[in-house]
Amino acid sequence: MSEDASAALxxxxxxxxxxxxxxxxxxxxxxxxxxxTKSSPVDIVTAVDRDxxxxxxxxxxxxxxxxxxxxEEDETRIGTxxxxxxxxxxxxxxxxxxxxxxxxxxxxxxxxxxxxxxWTALAxxxxxPSTGEVFEASAGGGARLDGQPLQVNxxxxxxxxxxxxxxxxxxxxxxxxAEVLLELLPLARDIRRMGSAALDLCAVAAGxxxxxxxxxxxxxxxxxxxxxxQEAGARVGGPGxxxxxxxxxxxAAPGLYEELAGALRRAGVDx
Ligand code: LIP
Numbered sequence: 001m002s003e004d005a006s007a008a009l010x011x012x013x014x015x016x017x018x019x020x021x022x023x024x025x026x027x028x029x030x031x032x033x034x035x036x037t038k039s040s041p042v043d044i045v046t047a048v049d050r051d052x053x054x055x056x057x058x059x060x061x062x063x064x065x066x067x068x069x070x071x072e073e074d075e076t077r078i079g080t081x082x083x084x085x086x087x088x089x090x091x092x093x094x095x096x097x098x099x100x101x102x103x104x105x106x107x108x109x110x111x112x113x114x115x116x117x118x119w120t121a122l123a124x125x126x127x128x129p130s131t132g133e134v135f136e137a138s139a140g141g142g143a144r145l146d147g148q149p150l151q152v153n154x155x156x157x158x159x160x161x162x163x164x165x166x167x168x169x170x171x172x173x174x175x176x177x178a179e180v181l182l183e184l185l186p187l188a189r190d191i192r193r194m195g196s197a198a199l200d201l202c203a204v205a206a207g208x209x210x211x212x213x214x215x216x217x218x219x220x221x222x223x224x225x226x227x228x229x230q231e232a233g234a235r236v237g238g239p240g241x242x243x244x245x246x247x248x249x250x251x252a253a254p255g256l257y258e259e260l261a262g263a264l265r266r267a268g269v270d271x
Contacts, residue, residue, distance in 0.1 A: 001111060001122055006138040009083070009109045010123035014136060016059045020105045021129035024052045024090060032097055043169035046097060049073050052089035056107065060085050070114055072220045084110050084119070086223035091126075092196030101130030106198035108223035116219045117243040124224035126198045135202040137231035143205050150205045150232040152252070158259045161210035161252075163188045164200040168216040177215060183267035197249070201225025204251045205232035211252035211260050215269070222249050237261075239270045 027048045035047045053073040060067060068079030071087040085107065090096050092103030105127045110119040126135040135150075137143040143150040163184070167177045185191055192209060194200055197217050203209040205228045212229075222244055226236045235257040238244040244251075248271060252260055264271035 006122045010138040013107045013125045017105045017107050017125040017127045020056050021127040025129045040169040049090045088220035091198040095195045102194050104128050104198045106224040121227040124227040126202050126224050137228040143228045143231035152233045153207045153210050154253045156210045161188050164192045164209040164212040166214045180267045197221040198225040201229045205229045213250045215248050
């Protein structure tokens, strides 16, 4: 797809993400409650998650009725256009529930496959409604925060790196993740666990983190942030040096990426 076509998709994704952000912030003012839980009692979904995704789906299909949709809170919609929208309506749901200003609307537009290891990302928008920050990128068009170009931090050794990560919702998964962290923490400058993969990946793009890794992310958690980080100069990958998957996502400037992947391998992770 041409850069102009990707730019047009980005314009549409930005408009939708901003409308969704306004909706979610307003809905939160009305109070938040847990609507249901998923993999564990602390893996929560709020009514705002579901209502925000319904709004995004409606806006996408009004503009592009033949596109597919892959969303966290509803069934996958198979399209006929070859273009799919990958939606996390509220990434950082626990932060949203507690009122911590680190949750986001994450929208990516991809083509070629519904599999993150095989799709081609065309456009991405991540909005932090609490701060009003709009992170975005289009394939080959660079990454921006509020219109200003983004560039990852380069030439940072792991010993001086601020590394973001996150944890799952199930006790045994968290235990395994903590064991990896035990190996990594002494090697890095410090660790940050901010609670939204999309914002973590955008933080790498903006130089607010030097690197990020996490295991157990769904496609919608990393789809948009990964393109934004890549367009800002990061290498984004996963198991065995391949694409980011549920098993592992890593983002950092080349050099630090390889050093972090090596440390993760020594901690028993297929990086
Ligand atoms: C969240 C991720 C975060 C991870 C959390 C959770 P959600 O997504 O963005 O990086 O550590 O466990 O998966 O569930 O808020 O959409």
